[in-house]
Every structure is written in structure tokens, then in C-alpha cells.
Amino acid sequence: xxxxxxxxxxxxxxxxxxxxxxxxxxxxxxxxxxxxxxxxxxxxxxxxxxxxxxxxxxxx
Numbered sequence: 001x002x003x004x005x006x007x008x009x010x011x012x013x014x015x016x017x018x019x020x021x022x023x024x025x026x027x028x029x030x031x032x033x034x035x036x037x038x039x040x041x042x043x044x045x046x047x048x049x050x051x052x053x054x055x056x057x058x059x060x
Contacts, residue, residue, distance in 0.1 A: 007013040011030055018026035049056070 007016065011033060015027055015030040018024075018030065
């Protein structure tokens with residue numbers, strides 16, 4: 001959360017400014033974008049793990 005507060009540019013800064021001016025819609029859009037980016041990275045890393053370490057997911 002400190003990344004959002006201390007940001008001088010980017011998505012965190014936009015959320016902070018929107019919060020200051022009570023632009024709730026922009027705040028929610030910012031959080032949704034953060035969530036989508038997090039989901040995309042999670043799916044990417046799951047795929048990379050599956051491809052690179054296929055032995056780790058084998059059932060016994």
C-alpha cells in the first residue's frame with residue numbers, strides 16, 4: 001500500500017489524486033486495473049511454472 005501513497009507518477013498517483021478529489025469511479029477503476037494486472041501476472045507465472053517445472057506438478 002505504501003507504493004500507492006508515495007508514488008509521484010503512475011497508477012498509484014492517479015488513485016491518490018482521485019481519492020483527494022473524491023472521484024470514486026476513478027478510484028475503483030484504478031483498483032480494478034491493479035487487480036487485472038495482478039491476475040495476469042499470476043496466470044503468467046503459473047504457466048511458466050507449469051512449463052519449466054513440469055515435474056513439480058506431477059501427481060503421485
